[in-house]
Amino acid sequence: MSDSREFDLAATSVRELNQYLHAELPGSDVTRISVQNPNGQHSIGAGLDCPVEVDIHGHAGYFIAGMNKQARVTVHGNVGWSVGENMMSGQVRVNGHASESAGASAHGGLLVIDGDASSRCGISLKGGNVVVAGDVGHFSAFMAQAGTMVVCGNAGANLGDSLYEAVIYVGGSIDSLGADAREEPMEASDVEALRDLLTEAGLEGDAENFRRVGSARSLYHWNAEAHQEY
Amino acid sequence: MCGIVGLLIRRAEMRASLGQLAVPMLDCMGDRGPDSAGLAVFEDRVETTGLGFSLYCPGGEDDWDALLEQHRQLGGDEVSLDVNADNALLTSPLSPLAVAEWLEREWPGVDVLSAGSRIRLFKDEGHPRDIASRYDFESLVGTHLVGHTRMATESMVSPAHAHPFTAGEDFCLVHNGSLSNPNSVRRRLQRRGIAFQTDNDTEAGCRYLEWRMREGDSLEEAIEAAFGELDGFFTFLMATADKMVLVRDAFACKPAVVAETEDYVAVGSEFRALAHLPGVADAHVYEPSPQTIYSWSVVEAGSTQTTAVVS
Known part of the structure; x- marks a missing residue:
């Protein structure tokens, strides 16, 4: 029988919660954490590093589950900026919408947004996977280096600007591609990888009908003749 | 920020x-x-014939009565002053320009923060x-x-x-x-x-x-x-x-x-x-x-x- 703990952030500070998550939780018998009344507070569950299920009930603020390792965190509400930023492993799921810079710099793990994500989603992605069931805002996957971003809905302007080796799959429309981003053919391996990701994210989607966006790699080397025109 | x-x-x-x-x-x-x-x-606001002016005077508690008295000589009995610490709402039939010029001349330490029929403004x-x-x-x-x-x-x-x-x-x-x-x-x-x-x-x-x-x-x-x-x-x-x-x-x-x-x-x-x-x-x-x-x-x-x- 696994143990669970409940924290009410109307009565307990985020610092107390996070100190418990960092210092007491690892190695204990607790496998489920429930957090009530997040009330838009920041940094809830940042720095988790053990296999635990965390449920946050309500709208949360910035940096939720940042730097996450191993844990599976679910927010039953919306989140502010930079959810799952710098995630290393595990899974973060947002049942509502996410504000800017969702999954920024994530090195590993899976971030799932059931609603829409705002601008700069997956900025500087470094190997993690980000799956958005709805739309993403402008400058998403900006300078993304490794990993995969899946947008089941529509993508805003300048998608994948200055992209490195991350790959983007888009199910809906793309307002515009950013500098050096280009649409590429969907190979059988893309369909397979996308199908696996959608399944892992628990989302429906016809993988064949997605488009692939990758880097044209023309910004990899300095071109003095480009006159800053890209 | x-x-x-x-x-x-x-x-x-x-x-x-x-x-x-x-x-x-x-x-x-x-x-x-x-x-x-x-x-x-x-x-x-109740209908008045004038505009409301939010005035700010740091440490001005002692000056408001005199300011009101003097402005009544210009604007008549319809002039009122609702004092709230260093801030007061002056209701006056005078134009914004006339109020500003009067303050500059007679009360140089008093700033006008806003003017209008509905706005009241505080900042500090x-x-x-x-x-x-x-x-x-x-x-x-x-x-x-x-x-x-x-x-x-x-x-x-x-x-x-x-x-x-x-x-x-x-x-x-x-x-x-x-x-x-x-x-x-x-x-x-x-x-x-x-x-x-x-x-x-x-x-x-x-x-x-x-x-x-x-x-x-x-x-x-x-x-x-x-x-x-x-x-x-x-x-x-x-x-x-x-x-x-x-x-x-x-x-x-x-x-x-x-x-x-x-x-x-x-x-x-x-x-x-x-x-x-x-x-x-x-x-x-x-x-x-x-x-x-x-x-x-x-x-x-x-x-x-x-x-x-x-x-």
Whole structure:
């Protein structure tokens, strides 16, 4: 029988919660954490590093589950900026919408947004996977280096600007591609990888009908003749 | 950083609680702006023949009686003065220009913070929590208000540099962000004879919008013009006698969250500023899109929202 703990952030500070998550939780018998009344507070569950299920009930603020390792965190509400930023492993799921810079710099793990994500989603992605069931805002996957971003809905302007080796799959429309981003053919391996990701994210989607966006790699080397025109 | 808050009450019975609902919003956003704060409230005033002038006089408690007495000799018995610590609302049949000239001549230590038939404006230096208690913001009653908590980045910390900024009558603006071309905007307006009180970037934006409206633009048209003229980062929250208007620049680097219910429209830099509002768990909570004008009107039979997308 696994143990669970409940924290009410109307009565307990985020610092107390996070100190418990960092210092007491690892190695204990607790496998489920429930957090009530997040009330838009920041940094809830940042720095988790053990296999635990965390449920946050309500709208949360910035940096939720940042730097996450191993844990599976679910927010039953919306989140502010930079959810799952710098995630290393595990899974973060947002049942509502996410504000800017969702999954920024994530090195590993899976971030799932059931609603829409705002601008700069997956900025500087470094190997993690980000799956958005709805739309993403402008400058998403900006300078993304490794990993995969899946947008089941529509993508805003300048998608994948200055992209490195991350790959983007888009199910809906793309307002515009950013500098050096280009649409590429969907190979059988893309369909397979996308199908696996959608399944892992628990989302429906016809993988064949997605488009692939990758880097044209023309910004990899300095071109003095480009006159800053890209 | 800086924090912005706004609250427009749709259900008339709740207007008595406007201040009570708004103080925790401002207090919470003190984390984003601890050096000064202010708010503009739009009151349901009884019909008077004059305009209301929000006056600010630091340490002015002893002067208000004499100021009122002297202004009555100019404006007659209809002149009234509602004193609230260092702030007072002067109601006067004199024109804004006449009031400003009289103050400059007789009361050089007194600043006019706003003029209009519905606006009352407070701003001061210090933590937003302390300012809210100094002027008893909890007791404020009205249809809507906008407030600001400032973390100064581009000009000095002083009551005059605190937000909201006003220009003309019944118009004010609070700003999170920074403009990169305020000097050229200011110089162009100064050549048209428009006077400035500070070197603050937000004042330049505020006077630009008010100038456009005097030239015949609606506020929405003025904002569309501003998208081409104002360079830099901004989330602007504006209010007029019967409207609250929100806009973010094309890059949308400065945050805003809106919560709408049948009873109110609330705006904050972050959701946590709105988390205490009644019914917020069931509110329509959303992030405003870049370069899109959100406008909410105060109307008696429920308020409507109109949104114009600017390409």
